[in-house]
Amino acid sequence: MGRSPCCDKVGLKKGPWTPEEDQKLLAYIEEHGHGSWRALPSKAGLQRCGKSCRLRWTNYLRPDIKRGKFSLQEEQTIIQLHALLGNRWSAIATHLPKRTDNEIKNYWNTHLKKRLAKMGIDPITHKPKSDALLSGTDAHQSKNAANLSHMAQWESARLEAEARLVRESKLRSFQNRLTRPTTTGFPSSASAAQLVNKAAWNGVNNGGFCDLESPKSTLTSSENGIGPSTMPMTEFVGTASASSETGIIKQEGEQEWKGTNLAMDNINPLSFTSTSIHDDIGNTMEDGFINLLLNDSSDPSLSDSGKESDGSEDHCEEDNNNNYWNSIFDLVNSSSSVSPMF
DNA sequence: AATTCCAACAACCGCGAGGTC
DNA sequence: TGACCTCGCGGTTGTTGGAAT
Numbered sequence: 136m137g138r139s140p141c142c143d144k145v146g147l148k149k150g151p152w153t154p155e156e157d158q159k160l161l162a163y164i165e166e167h168g169h170g171s172w173r174a175l176p177s178k179a180g181l182q183r184c185g186k187s188c189r190l191r192w193t194n195y196l197r198p199d200i201k202r203g204k205f206s207l208q209e210e211q212t213i214i215q216l217h218a219l220l221g222n223r224w225s226a227i228a229t230h231l232p233k234r235t236d237n238e239i240k241n242y243w244n245t246h247l248k249k250r251l252a253k254m255g256i257d258p259i260t261h262k263p264k265s266d267a268l269l270s271g272t273d274a275h276q277s278k279n280a281a282n283l284s285h286m287a288q289w290e291s292a293r294l295e296a297e298a299r300l301v302r303e304s305k306l307r308s309f310q311n312r313l314t315r316p317t318t319t320g321f322p323s324s325a326s327a328a329q330l331v332n333k334a335a336w337n338g339v340n341n342g343g344f345c346d347l348e349s350p351k352s353t354l355t356s357s358e359n360g361i362g363p364s365t366m367p368m369t370e371f372v373g374t375a376s377a378s379s380e381t382g383i384i385k386q387e388g389e390q391e392w393k394g395t396n397l398a399m400d401n402i403n404p405l406s407f408t409s410t411s412i413h414d415d416i417g418n419t420m421e422d423g424f425i426n427l428l429l430n431d432s433s434d435p436s437l438s439d440s441g442k443e444s445d446g447s448e449d450h451c452e453e454d455n456n457n458n459y460w461n462s463i464f465d466l467v468n469s470s471s472s473v474s475p476m477f
Numbered sequence: 478a479a480t481t482c483c484a485a486c487a488a489c490c491g492c493g494a495g496g497t498c
Numbered sequence: 499t500g501a502c503c504t505c506g507c508g509g510t511t512g513t514t515g516g517a518a519t
Contacts, residue, residue, distance in 0.1 A: 149488080149489075150487095150488075150489090150512080150513080151487070151488075151512095151513075151514090152487085152488085171504075172504075172505070173503080173504070173505095185504085185505090186489085186490090186504095186505085187488075187489080189505075189506085190487090190488065190489080191487090191488080193506090194487075194488080195487075195488095222508065222509085223507090223508085224507075224508065225506075225507060225508085236506095236507075236508085237486090237487080237488085237508095238486085238487095240508075240509085241485075241486055241487080242485095242486090244485095244486095244509095245484065245485055245486075246484095246485085249484095
């Protein structure tokens with residue numbers, strides 16, 4: 136409701152941070168945790184507003200941040216998630232360990248968006264530009280769009296819950312660290328996310344989104360960047376829990392998904408619960424949706440994963456989805472190795 | 478060598494959600 | 499119940515450094 140006036144205060148410094156300021160902020164947080172961001176600057180002896188301190192910490196100083204060039208894998212993940220989620224950078228960031236939403240957003244705006252545009256792919260719809268013009272009238276593509284929409288909504292709900300739990304987990308870990316110092320430093324968001332993934336999926340298995348409270352399906356056609364003219368969305372205005380009540384998520388597994396959503400055929404919640412967690416740092420995100428996306432275009436076993444439908448149209452749609460992702464992979468791969476753009 | 482242009486990235490701003498009193 | 503506070507998110511702007519002219 137009310138606007139925080141912290142940044143309106145006169146006398147507070149703006150602009151680039153100096154090494155001294157960084158040191159002060161780091162030292163204070165290492166010793167006390169950030170606590171209230173508003174109160175932090177005065178306690179830490181900084182002439183900054185709390186918001187500025189928070190941004191500096193979360194986007195730059197946090198020790199669990201990886202800086203430097205994005206790997207090809209990371210680029211692919213960003214592109215894929217952006218196609219699903221639109222400009223929901225924080226949600227995308229939960230799948231890129233050690234990368235901040237701000238960094239991903241900047242990288243998208245300065246690199247990936249332009250690259251896709253140069254390739255003839257609309258960076259908003261993630262479709263070939265000529266395609267995007269025609270898709271509004273194409274029933275087949277509309278169905279694909281609806282499938283993507285379902286995937287996005289489903290993933291959106293999960294990501295929201297995951298992000299929340301990761302935050303809580305980090306907070307708990309940090310508090311533990313304050314009371315029981317360790318040599319490992321700060322908690323890993325990725326490992327927490329991995330655990331949360333497992334928990335979330337177990338929750339699905341156990342009868343819906345478990346305690347994933349109100350993951351509002353806020354993903355709309357305008358919000359996710361998949362515009363209505365090119366990506367008609369199916370209407371979905373409930374919460375995940377409401378969805379489970381209406382039978383979209385069923386207790387005994389994914390039957391309903393299979394029945395209503397071809398794109399979800401490859402997504403078996405059970406498969407996520409058995410994935411491994413490799414390390415505490417979270418260098419590998421072996422679980423969840425990303426893995427599925429990364430695999431489904433190349434792994435034939437996945438593209439056939441237990442599919443019982445024999446409808447030729449279904450296979451056709453699945454092929455279209457796979458072709459779409461394959462085309463992105465191919466373009467990214469080929470251009471990064473060949474194109475002078477890189 | 479000076480100036481202009483542009484890409485990259487850090488940081489700011491405004492808004493909304495959720496919590497607290 | 500509503501005003502206020504805090505925080506997170508996404509869009510945008512500002513700054514910087516390198517390339518081009």
